Amino acid sequence: MEINIKFSFSLLVVAGISMAMLSIPTAKADGVKETKISAYIHDYFSVQYTPNATDFAVVGFPGKNWNFTKFGTLLVFDDLVTEGPKPTSATVGRLQGMYATTSFDGNYLSMFYSLVFTNKAYNGSTIQIQGTIDQFASVMEFSVTSGTGKFRFTNGYCTLETLSFYEPTSYALLRINVTVKHY
Ligand SMILES: *[C@@H]1O[C@H](CO)[C@@H](O)[C@H](O)[C@H]1NC(C)=O
Ligand SMILES: *[C@@H]1O[C@H](CO)[C@@H](O)[C@H](O)[C@H]1NC(C)=O
Ligand SMILES: *[C@@H]1O[C@H](CO)[C@@H](O)[C@H](O)[C@H]1NC(C)=O
Ligand SMILES: *[C@@H]1O[C@H](CO)[C@@H](O)[C@H](O)[C@H]1NC(C)=O
Numbered sequence: 001m002e003i004n005i006k007f008s009f010s011l012l013v014v015a016g017i018s019m020a021m022l023s024i025p026t027a028k029a030d031g032v033k034e035t036k037i038s039a040y041i042h043d044y045f046s047v048q049y050t051p052n053a054t055d056f057a058v059v060g061f062p063g064k065n066w067n068f069t070k071f072g073t074l075l076v077f078d079d080l081v082t083e084g085p086k087p088t089s090a091t092v093g094r095l096q097g098m099y100a101t102t103s104f105d106g107n108y109l110s111m112f113y114s115l116v117f118t119n120k121a122y123n124g125s126t127i128q129i130q131g132t133i134d135q136f137a138s139v140m141e142f143s144v145t146s147g148t149g150k151f152r153f154t155n156g157y158c159t160l161e162t163l164s165f166y167e168p169t170s171y172a173l174l175r176i177n178v179t180v181k182h183y
Pocket of ligand 3: 118119120123124
């Protein structure tokens with residue numbers, strides 16, 4: 001069984017089939033499955049709230065500028081997550097949570113967020129993510145600490161990488177890759 005699954009996965013890779021949202025559960029002998037998900041995040045950043053912003057500061061160090069590079073700033077976000085890189089591509093769900101700048105030099109963020117699924121496959125399930133990371137690293141790695149619904153007892157890791165940034169609207173396109181073990 002396991003051999004077959006691995007074989008078909010390598011076939012996909014060999015055939016160069018690029019699935020936008022890769023979601024491959026692999027059954028293991030002890031009932032533990034490994035699922036990989038790759039999806040795209042659409043983030044509109046603004047230091048202070050503006051009508052279309054999906055990511056902005058809500059509070060900061062008293063008497064100082066609030067910003068993602070300023071120690072003590074707390075920001076919240078609610079970003080669309082899609083299967084492909086276009087915002088109009090099929091919806092996977094939302095990436096929702098908060099982060100604070102927690103290093104005095106402004107480089108590190110402590111982030112607490114969830115991938116909240118609304119797609120057919122995982123509708124209503126969530127994956128819970130956290131980590132303190134160098135926000136200027138090309139790839140940020142987080143721990144997946146738990147999950148709900150189809151992801152009960154989940155743990156694993158995920159990466160976030162920024163693919164592009166469009167300054168006029170502060171629009172960032174990011175990719176999230178999740179690898180989790182669950183039942
Ligand atoms: C918000 O988005 C709407 C619809 O795309 C657009 O018409 C409007 O100009 C945007 N507002 C701002 C402040 O960016
Ligand atoms: C926030 O920080 C960024 C990066 O240092 C900077 O480009 C931007 O101008 C700052 N925004 C405000 C409102 O201070
Ligand atoms: C997800 O669940 C909600 C609430 O039960 C339902 O309204 C919605 O249609 C479901 N979406 C999909 C894609 O199945
Ligand atoms: C994320 O997954 C995509 C698709 O599988 C892959 O091309 C990309 O290199 C991965 N990124 C990281 C940081 O692993």
